[in-house]
Amino acid sequence: MTTLKVKIETLEQSMASVSEAVKASKVGKRRPAMSVLSFPSWEMLHRVLAPKRLEIVQAMTGQGPLSIREVARRVDRDFKGVHSDVDMLLVSGVIDKAEGGGIVFPYDRIHLEFDIEAAA
Template identity: 50%
Template sequence: MKTITFKVQTLASALDDVEIAWKTGEAETTPQFSFVTWEVMHKILSPKRLEIVTAMAGAGPLSIREIARRVERDFKGVHADVTLLLNAGVITKTGTGKMIFPYDKIHVDFEISAAA
């Protein structure tokens, strides 16, 4: 099963991870997609967009029409959400124009700290 982790991580923290991987030769084995803030994560992965990604998980290449059918939404709204997910790099487009999310499982990882 191929899992991706969506997480909130500052740019500095992401660069620290790259530096550690470079120095040790050991990189994180689980693919990760990082967002700089919770707000950005929530903007990109809104509940309806997360529903799209979940419907695409493990399904292989899908047309936008098929995605709309799976999430039981109209084509126009799904098209707009798929375009945003595509532009953000969360999903990709195949050479035949179908959309793909090449993971079977999604893990979301973030922390909320107390206000200062």
């Protein structure tokens, strides 16, 4: 099962995670392959993965390449609105353009990982 892990972390935290993975690989420690998509804030994550966009991702999960028109049909929305949301998901790296046309969410699931803390 392939998973896209979505989390909130600063650029420094993201760079530290990459550095840690590189160091581990140099000493022969294998880490499970996982795709990670990081956002610097809850607001940015919510802007990209708003409820209607998550609905699109859910409709695409495990389905292989689909046309935007087919995605619109599956989520029962108009083509123009879905096209706009697909553009945002493409630019953000959540979904990809498929070889031979169409779009694809190349994962079997999406895992959201974040904490909500008390305001200071």
